[in-house]
Amino acid sequence: MFPSVTSYYPKVATPTQPATGVASVAAAPVDPEVEAARKSTNAAKALAWQKEQAESGSAYGQYQMGMHYMNGDSVTKDLGIARGWFLKSAKQGNDDAYEKLKNLDFPETVHAADGRAIQSNSAHTDFMTQTAHPKGNPGFVIDYKTPIAGGGSDAPDNMQWAILADARKSEKWDELEPQAVDPATVANAAPAKTSSDSGADSAPTPTNASAAK
Secondary structure (H helix, E strand, C coil): CCCCHHHHCCCCCCCCCCCCCCCCCCCCCCCHHHHHHHHHHHHHHHHHHHHHHHHCCCHHHHHHHHHHHHHCCCCCCCHHHHHHHHHHHHHCCCHHHHHHHHHCCCCCCEEECCCCEEECCCHHHHHHHHCCCCCCCCCEEEEECCCHHHCCCCCHHHEEEEEHHHHHHCCCHHHHCCECCCHHHHHCCCCCCCCCCCCCCCCCCECCCCECC
16 A cells, blocks of 8 residues: 555645744834925925926916916915916817816906896806816817807807817917906996897996906
8 A cells, every 4th residue: 555645755844934034113203293394395385386388488387377377286276377377288289278267267357338247256167067078078178159249148058068179270379368357346246238239239247357467
């Protein structure tokens, strides 16, 4: 009778790992205040560098500055300033900046003499929510069915999704520039004109004509 495999081959003890002689050292605790100060310093340096690039004409730097002001990242949130940076970048061909610019609300609502909103501080967000694209629609931008200059209103019912490249070809850049706002006109929009009003058929003019810089 043949011996079993286990009895034929003697058991060999498994060698143990030799001691390395190096004791493990626990990581030193991080001081939250020191870490926060470090991150703040790094963020300030990054912001200063991006601003320098933006002011020197870098389209990417201008886009980054727009993102900072849109999100309130390392700066006070300001949609007017954000739009200004996005506009500079978009004019240089940055599609990301163009998409943000087209889909971003204006800082305040501005009405024309006939009472319609020509710049709204909520219409773009409302339209994106209503169309199930609350964070934007990749490859598309918000465009007007009837241009503002042609009597259209900056309102969801006058908006549609347009292919980004097509919208850029026919863009009216001046309509994307935030207008200076008179607080009185924001609080009290002029009533809509009726057909009996004199000059009702003339082209409406903004109540705030000077562009914000």
